[in-house]
Amino acid sequence: MILDAPPRGFPYSEFEKRTERAQILMAEKGISALLLTTEPEIRYFSGFLTQFWRSPTRPWFLVVPASGKPIAVIPEIGRQCMARTWITDIRTWDSPHPDDDGIGLLSETLNGATDGQGKIGLPMGRETHLRLPLTEYAKLTETLGSHEFADATDIVVSLREIKSSLEIAKITHICEIASNAFDVLPNIVQTGMPASEIFRRFKIKLIECGADDVPYIAIGVGQGGYGDIISPPSDIPTEPGDILILDTGSIRDGYFCDFDRNFAFQRTDDEAKQVNNILYAATQAGIDAARPGASMKDLHSAMAQTMESAGYVLGDVGRMGHGLGMQLTEWPSIAPFDPAILKPGMVMTIEPGLNYGDGLTMVHEENILIQDGPPIMLSRRAAPDLQII
């Protein structure tokens, strides 16, 4: 059941390239050092992979200087794990600490990396956050009086949105794992089983198929269609005529898949059939439009037109797909306003949804890799017709 997997981790050359690219962009923007506080950003530049981020207690920092390797400024508890990465300059403090939980060491490091002045880049824009208490950020700002913080979101985005061949291999692999789990779903699920039990069996199957973890399963079920798909699964038995959606963000070696499948229990009414077929066509239109040079608006329009010309109302989730990789969802958003242009190496979800009937919704989702010419399917393309269990 477990597939041949690409090797875990990355060669150091991968991190060298990422760092050099960041440093070129930093130089262009006059940024002397990049300060990173969140899991995906620190992992992107260091390879630091751990579930320990689950604990909110301790702050973690990575400083990318104008030249040379990044410097880790982290709690002592992480030293050995960080020492397994390509990072060699690892500065630690005992955390949690009564009065200086790393800010002193970080300031010293930033001062050293910048000669005490200049712009410090920090991701401050869309989809980012600072993983540091605001009181600690205020202390840091005060300590670094002669520096100014500048938004570095675009540096991070422009690097992370183009996946390397090694990243693509990892995403391809987790997509295969999830495709295999979806393929056997009709064998492990039956009418009458509540959503909570389907959820549990699907999760176990994903792990058996090779997922390291299943941080995200959305599930929706209901007669002729589902509504809300972000609530936890219910214990109500499924019935003939119910439509089921399962959407999984599973993870292997730090990289996500994110796609869904729809199923019908025993039978399906004409409207659900029709909605499914329109969404299949809309997904295909999105995939067909996904060529280098296409805008987010192009992709959105391709999908929207297919649905609207069939007389349906678009879903109201604000977008019809997004980037994918180290996080379940990444920039860009397939929404008319997003200025991103597709480039080879981008991995995207194509995710049209529409509303029908009395508060029902249906969503399709596939994962693709943008390349010159038609995109590569990473998820195993759904069947055109609603699969019956």
Added chain:
Amino acid sequence: MILDAPPRGFPYSEFEKRTERAQILMAEKGISALLLTTEPEIRYFSGFLTQFWRSPTRPWFLVVPASGKPIAVIPEIGRQCMARTWITDIRTWDSPHPDDDGIGLLSETLNGATDGQGKIGLPMGRETHLRLPLTEYAKLTETLGSHEFADATDIVVSLREIKSSLEIAKITHICEIASNAFDVLPNIVQTGMPASEIFRRFKIKLIECGADDVPYIAIGVGQGGYGDIISPPSDIPTEPGDILILDTGSIRDGYFCDFDRNFAFQRTDDEAKQVNNILYAATQAGIDAARPGASMKDLHSAMAQTMESAGYVLGDVGRMGHGLGMQLTEWPSIAPFDPAILKPGMVMTIEPGLNYGDGLTMVHEENILIQDGPPIMLSRRAAPDLQII
């Protein structure tokens, strides 16, 4: 295998009580409204439980006014899920949004809740963060020109650190689930199996035993002891004489357990046996000291003395246990500097660790409920001797 579980969710009265208590503390501190942006805080006051937080794309807000029910200011995609909670005032916008991703609606809501002035409480202290891009926070601050933000960490902490009987039932249940999974571990694991396979089997077993999810497993393995336990598991086969630690933060209905067990494959050397027995005694000393009125320093000293008097060096993770509940780790920290005093209803991990040999470490961990008199064991107490597989 699946135990009788307490009912999912909470009656509305639970949220009423939480909100009323918060409002009393807000009044004392002159705070007109509380602004919450993170998963546990929003869930604590609303009951909003979803895996959708995995996507960093959209901000979510909950406003607790000086009186009355909290107000949800959230992306439209979350309306149906939020409508299942006790919250009735649900204000939504289509997110992601090109230019106003909720800040306008949030400002309006905060202004309405505060008559346009006064202090807005925001958790800004230890273990908190703002789940909102810094550029958006700057916009919010500007829009709310006549307000001032005040740190509300202590309000959140003083509420969340005392668990209600319904919360305790949930934590007790997930601790039972993990205890059951640990009990059968020797039946599903054998010498020669790599850590990666042990990790996978343990995770599946936890889900089979009733966990909804297993967001955290720390694993360490090595001859006579382990070092780093926060790195992902390796594919190297285990050998006789290896010591294994498994530490799980599993979750059921939004509440965590967090405890570990140590095992030896086939045989164990005298030092590992001795270290294990000292840690068992240190854990017991921590449990015995855990009475209402005891300080964090008292607990830390009780454990430290047991280890130091046996001639061992304390681990350097900065603390020997912590609060537990909606998050894997919560305030307080069992560290000499933490000013918290134990009170009935607090749920704590007791987690002494020590260093020995050549860079080896061993950690024990149990979960307890503080009450008048001796604490209640929530995890099933480990055996005094290292268990042999």
